[in-house]
Amino acid sequence: MPRVYNFSAGPSMLPEEVLRTAANEMLEYGQSGQSVMEMSHRSKEYQAIIDRCEELFRQVLSIPANYKVLFLQGGASSQFAMIPLNLMNQSGKADFVLTGQWATKAYQEAQKYGECHVVASSKDKTFSYIPELDPAAFTKDADYFHICYNNTIYGTRFHDLPDTGSVPLVADLSSCILSEPLDVTKFGMIYAGAQKNMGPAGLTVVVIREDLIGNARESCPTMFNYQIHADNGSMYNTPPTYAIYIFKLVLEWLIGLGGLEKMKEINERKAALLYAFLDQSKMFRGTVEKKDRSLMNVPFVTGDTGLDAKFVKEAAAEGFINLKGHRTVGGMRASIYNAMPVEGVEKLVAFMKDFEERNR
Numbered sequence: 001m002p003r004v005y006n007f008s009a010g011p012s013m014l015p016e017e018v019l020r021t022a023a024n025e026m027l028e029y030g031q032s033g034q035s036v037m038e039m040s041h042r043s044k045e046y047q048a049i050i051d052r053c054e055e056l057f058r059q060v061l062s063i064p065a066n067y068k069v070l071f072l073q074g075g076a077s078s079q080f081a082m083i084p085l086n087l088m089n090q091s092g093k094a095d096f097v098l099t100g101q102w103a104t105k106a107y108q109e110a111q112k113y114g115e116c117h118v119v120a121s122s123k124d125k126t127f128s129y130i131p132e133l134d135p136a137a138f139t140k141d142a143d144y145f146h147i148c149y150n151n152t153i154y155g156t157r158f159h160d161l162p163d164t165g166s167v168p169l170v171a172d173l174s175s176c177i178l179s180e181p182l183d184v185t186k187f188g189m190i191y192a193g194a195q196k197n198m199g200p201a202g203l204t205v206v207v208i209r210e211d212l213i214g215n216a217r218e219s220c221p222t223m224f225n226y227q228i229h230a231d232n233g234s235m236y237n238t239p240p241t242y243a244i245y246i247f248k249l250v251l252e253w254l255i256g257l258g259g260l261e262k263m264k265e266i267n268e269r270k271a272a273l274l275y276a277f278l279d280q281s282k283m284f285r286g287t288v289e290k291k292d293r294s295l296m297n298v299p300f301v302t303g304d305t306g307l308d309a310k311f312v313k314e315a316a317a318e319g320f321i322n323l324k325g326h327r328t329v330g331g332m333r334a335s336i337y338n339a340m341p342v343e344g345v346e347k348l349v350a351f352m353k354d355f356e357e358r359n360r
């Protein structure tokens, strides 16, 4: 069977080149006589892999020297608790913009640890837009201000960042990290689960400004303390060794491609193809406000649930898999992360055109 085009929201496709390299190195990595999976994380060979991975990540994302990179586990979802445990310790307050389910989960978890304010929400219209932010509504002495930069389920993204002054901006970048250049200095901290744009599930990456480390509350579990991981080079315990190795291969692929400027260009081409088709179609339509459209996740509907189901089924039979939309939106969603080739989107659009013709 030929490889399918996987439009899943995550885990998602990996570049074929990365999979081939991993396959070639499966039985023996370099001259080590073993696979990466079997290596001691304390070995010289493995230390070289994790060091190179961090070096390439810093290079690709232009991460300044005063930010730590942490390779953790527990998914982006664990960060919803780790962030307040580590950061919510001066005023005990934090601000949140509710733009979807993940943003809401971050808010709900933080409520266990302090005073949480909702600055704005787009829940009134099923999170189909990014709300306007009124700086007068920001909490002046908040310990942090949290946003979900790209809303995986609803297909919206921030185009302008809130100016939070001296309050550290914390962003969930799980579904958009490395999709385009990013000015890391605008953030106190960013975090992302790896399984959308970086590698396999099991690795969570945190980039945090050094001055925000070291103030965890007393009750913070050791494994949830950023300082512990920073002081131990992400090796306090066994890190997700193989996922970090694959992330290194993905970074090498990204650099070979031309880095984030080039990645952005490719991603914009893919998104433009799909949105342009949706905007002229008489059968399909996008579900979010145009100005807030995501570059990575494209939800769309026909307006007829029976037809939606037929589309998803027929598409899968043609090798376009995981197009079913999230249950709260219905319809379809095409996640077109970094590793989705332009050709995959071209073929999907051709299939959609044909489906529309046949089902008029």
Ligand SMILES: *Cc1c(COP(=O)(O)O)cnc(C)c1O
Binding pocket: 010, 074, 075, 076, 077, 078, 102, 148, 150, 151, 152, 172, 173, 174, 175, 193, 194
């Ligand atoms: C996928 C996703 C999550 C959840 O990630 P896990 O690694 O499964 O915990 C959180 N936030 C966003 C924006 C996501 O896309």
